Amino acid sequence: MLSLLCKYFKNSYNDMNTIKDSGNILINNQLISKRCFPTQPHLKNISISRVEKEDIDVVLPYVIEFRKQLFPMLDAHKLPKDLLAFSAVYLEAEAGAFLQAKDQHGKLIGVVGMLAYDYRFPHLDIDRRKTVEVARLFVDPSYRRSGLGTALFKGLVAVAKEKSIERLYLHTHPFLTGAYEFWGKQGFQLKDFCNESNFPTIHMELFVDRIA
DSSP states (O other), X not given: OXXXXXXXXXXXXXXXXXXXXXXXXXXXXXXXXXXXEOOOGGGTTOEEEEOOGGGHHHHHHHHXXXXXXXXXXXXXXXXXXXXXXXXXXXXXXXXXXXXXEEOTTOOEEEEEEEEEOOOOOGGGOOOSSOEEEEEEEEEOGGGTTTTHHHHHHHHHHHHHHHTTOOEEEEEEOXXXXXXXXXXXXXXXXXXXXXXXXXXXXXXXXXXXXXXX
């Protein structure tokens, strides 16, 4: 079944643009418990760090606006649970984390988060290994294809390893151009491709112990 889905999905996406986000961030294990994460040489003026409570007033509106732009078909006034309870979900929960990227002037240019997976898709048959959902990877258009998306994800992986997370899960959608290819480059495997609430949805997973 999964092989047929993969074949169908590949044929459906052969005309999509591939994100050339080829950054290869090396995370020093001695640094993963610190607030800031290393970036590539060409991103040397970019800082990636954990979001703290004092950052919420800037980060949350950024995420809400980005979501509004990417999903104009949704009611922007109805926020999902993770954003309504941002601090509890991403900053206080044991499995949660949220990272931010800023340029040399302190401007927010990208984010990514992870939260405990809630098993709301029973058809995926995800077992009880310690699983988080990767969410809210948003990168400013001027920094796309620069390696920043990969840098943010590698930083998140470092946190996941620190928290002894076993599996990373995410879902994306066909209309988010290049998203499937990007996550495939990070090592994610297709788990299912189906409709969720009338949205064509791509479910993917990556086991942390398989990440170099």
